[in-house]
Amino acid sequence: MAFPDEKKLKDIRDKLESAEPSRTLPENATKAEKVKYKICEKFVSHLLENNVSQAELARHLKMDPARLNEIVKYRIDLFTIDKLLEIAERLDPNIDIRVA
Numbered sequence: 691m692a693f694p695d696e697k698k699l700k701d702i703r704d705k706l707e708s709a710e711p712s713r714t715l716p717e718n719a720t721k722a723e724k725v726k727y728k729i730c731e732k733f734v735s736h737l738l739e740n741n742v743s744q745a746e747l748a749r750h751l752k753m754d755p756a757r758l759n760e761i762v763k764y765r766i767d768l769f770t771i772d773k774l775l776e777i778a779e780r781l782d783p784n785i786d787i788r789v790a
Contacts (some may be wrong), residue, residue, distance in 0.1 A: 713764040724789045726766035729774040733761050736781055751780050 694702070715727045728748060737747060748755040760768050761777070778785050 710763055712762070713766070715764075721789065722771060723766055725771055725787060726769060727764060728789055729771070729778050729785075730761050730764045730766060730788050732778055732781065732785060732787075733758070737762065747781075751777060753777065 693733070719727070723786065733747070736742075737744065742750075745755050746756050748758040751758065766774075775785075775787075778787075
């Protein structure tokens with residue numbers, strides 16, 4: 691397997707630069723924001739631990755892949771706790787969320 695040429699590297703860099711990064715939790719986050727963030731972490735962990743794509747997980751959860759992408763990017767401002775829990779319970783009916 692050869693190293694990618696300059697054009698391929700430029701394409702990769704351009705794609706990475708235009709991608710929206712994951713969000714971090716602000717230092718002064720409310721308890722509700724912390725709960726939503728923890729729920730989002732469950733989705734990211736599931737993707738990594740089970741080596742599945744977002745598209746595969748979205749199909750399994752019967753949801754729009756774009757909405758799942760918002761969850762794994764920690765777009766907690768777009769979801770209520772209730773909605774995130776509803777989706778998370780489809781992922782794991784015995785989900786346990788702990789926030790310090």
